[in-house]
Amino acid sequence: MVEFTALASQVLVGLSRAMILFIVSAGLSFVLGVLRVPNVFHGSLYMIGAFSAFSIAAWLGAHPAGLWLALLGAPLVAVAVGLVVERALLSHLYQREHLMLILFTFGVMLVLNDLVKLVWGPDYRSLVAPASLQGAASVLGISVPRYNLFLLFVGPLVAAGMWVLTAKTRIGRIARAAAVDRDMVGILGINVNRVFAAAFAIGCYLAGLGGALVAPTTSITLGMDHTIIIEAFLIVTVGGLGNIWGALVGSILFGVTQSVGLLVWPQFAIVFPYLATVIVLLLRPTGLLRSVW
Amino acid sequence: MSEMLRVEGVSKTFDGFSAVREADLTVAHGSIVAVIGPNGAGKTTLLNLITGFLRPDHGRIVFEGEEISRLAPHEICRRRIGRTFQLANIFPRLSVFANVQVSVLAHQRRSWDLLSAAAGLGVHETTTVLESTGLAARARYMAGVLSHGDQRILEIAIALAREPRLLVLDEPTAGMSPEDTAATTALIRRLARERGLAIILCEHDMDVVFAVAESVMVLHQGRTLVQGSPDVVRQHRDVQAAYLGTTDA
């Protein structure tokens, strides 16, 4: 029974981590699907979300809702940064080939990385979760950190929100149409530029939200952008490019294999999700679910 | 004349849509066969099946006694079947000369040669092909700047460099002016005669078809309606119904 409890506990931890991975990957996948942009600086926005959450919380000091406001406000910083880059630079490159877009967003990632270093300094930061989310609760006899339960609640909420957005709202339908035929949408009299900006903003928001949510669980460092973006890209490919549900599947695969790996072979825990990714892509190179490309 | 290529009962389905259904085609050595049919009849799919870009779901394709249904495109080319595409498919950034030279090098089995200098190889063969297709004067131009008509002829030249015995042409005169069409038609006839080439050509332009073809196959909704001499086909009842009566899929 001890074995089972340990395993179940680890799976729950993995699922919680998967929720953050999902939120970030969903944003990346959405932008990839609608704008056809592989956004390498998506990871930078994640990092900016984390650092912003720290700063907002620090600025609000002892205010009881301080940490909640930090979680709410940090993604908006990411949106602001992302929109500035999109309007000023990225929007002029939409017709260029994908390799150029990858290199351009890589360049922005490099710039943002140093900007974060300039603004926040090279030291790592940490953030505490809101008081109501600290400590653990007992679920089916297993002790689960309250924050993880919170993540397990937020994740599906975001998934549902994305589904409603893409399937049920007008803007979602326009975005999906634009993904398939950009020119046609333009001819229909719809301001494609604004659709793209809005879609991009949503992607940035998710990146920042992911960063804000991860902030209380780990140390906020300058290398966060590098690791999250490769994980997000692999998850998105495993799930199917542009497919939000695919992002969920891929994130769960990634999160759970890593946390189970911690139980099985702690030294090589990080290898497990990458190995799982390789195996999936060897068997189904285009991803598990349907890809937009 | 003996049989060179036989397509037997070949079918190909895409996601439930039958592009080609039990199509049959016979090509005799040194003959020119035209495949005609309305848009969407499956002509290009049939050509893709013959040249290996697609694999048939059912049926066989036999060339010179060998079944080639499952071969890859480059293996089909090595059996001396060449082709052109519906949209001019050349190397736009290379010169006209280099376009043909790549084909010559491949024919001489030199594509694996890592040490020689490519520039001086296969010059004679390349020049010969360019002269026989009338492109020699434009050898140094970048292929991308050629007129549409000349690009279609360049395609034929690239295919000729591999000394094919069967040439598959997908709408070779599409989008051409009347003068270019006449010139291309004359070229096709001359090549067939001089080199003893068998030619399959897909065409919409009935003047071209009746000017060069010795045998005509009518494809309708993926099926072979009839194959025979141009006069027989012209008078065939089902053909008239297909062209004048029913609409296509």
Add this chain to the structure above:
Amino acid sequence: MVAARPGRALGLGVGLAVLVAVPAVAPEFYVYILSLILVTGLLATSLNLVLGYGGIYQFHHAVFYGIGAYTLALAITKMGWPAWVGFAAGPVVAAAAGGLIGAICVRLTRLYFGMLQLSLGSLLWTIVLRWRSVTGGDDGIHGILVPAALRHVEGAYYVILAVVGVSLVVLFIIVRSPFGATLQAVRDNPQRCQAVGIDVRAHQLVAIVIAAFFAGAAGALYVVLERSVFPNMLFWVLSLEIFVMCLLGGWFTFLGPLVGAGIIVALRTVASRYTENWTMILGTILILLIFFMPEGVMGHLEQWVRRRAREDAHV
């Protein structure tokens, strides 16, 4: 356009003489930087064989560089092999990895090829990162004992110059060969090539193996120069940085990547003296490049030379 002209040959000869003479006249630091430029230039040129000439999106080329480096490092430190055996093993193991990874990936279209390669390379990176007992983990391996003659920068420089020189000549011959012409044709129109009897997959695979070989050689040379290895040599960021060097120099030219590598290494060295924010500078250069000079330095130069030649011809 090539070395046929006597002016070109003379220029190369003079350039070579200058390079040989450098250690005698320049301070040690410059010799070190030049060595680094040569090693990085070889790495970038090897990528360009598949990228610029082959049109293959080799997103994780750094993997082969890292494999070459770690092979030499492990050969010396863990296996006790003589240095020259390890040095020969580096590119060979890298080429084998290229063959394996290439064979797996080459059957996919461009984008998925890149993603699968990225996943395979990242897997390797995580293994190297965590296998502390063998690879030193995220500390890497330092103080690798190379032969005495190479321990001084000057000795290392001459070995590097010789190997890079020979490698570049070989790569140039390959690019100008029928294989190179076929590869470029495959880049421009794979469908056309198939119809002309060229086995596209096979040619791409061979190109990947050759590129991996020379990337592995560059990795081994890096060990000769720095006497250490670390996991970041297999990290995706380095792979994209190599792309940037090719872009900066001009990826439709042979010397472009070398020029790009030289500019990046030199700029990085200079900038690091004055600021901690080289990363931002690199990012800005990249962004400007994409907007204003996507043909790269050498591409720009070639256009300029061609324009001048046309103007002179009209005189």
